Amino acid sequence: MPVKTAFELVIRNQIDFIFNHKDEFLFLEQFSNSPLIQNLCLEDHSWRFQPLFELLNRGKEQQLIKHCDPMLLLVLISAPITGLAKLHFNGEFELNEKISVI
Incomplete structure (x- = not known):
């Protein structure tokens, strides 16, 4: 699957979830914003993000994605989506199928 298509699918799946x-x-x-999570998460869960890291690496190899820290890229991808969702749930922004976030 092309990198762009794969990222669109990742974003759409995040929005659907x-x-x-x-x-x-x-x-x-x-x-995730609570200090309690630091006490409870004792094991490394970065392996769960491996498919996304591999997708980012493919995008870097194809010079479609900037070469920088993969965690930074994941934050830059997901933060706007979660921010819009929170605004939507608070009634401050209408997010629907007519608005393209991809």
Whole structure:
């Protein structure tokens, strides 16, 4: 699958998860910003992101993605989506199928 298509799929899947699992998304957002998570997450979970890291590496090899830290890239990809979703759930922004975020 081309890199651009794969990223569009990743983003669309993230949006679908957020809207189909609102309560879980809001819980994860709140919990991930809590200092408690540092005490509970004792094992390394970076392997879960391996497919995304591989996709980023493919994009870098094809010179479609800037060469920088992969975690920085993942944050830059996901933060705008989660930000828009939170605005939507707070009634501050209408996010629907007519608005293209990809």
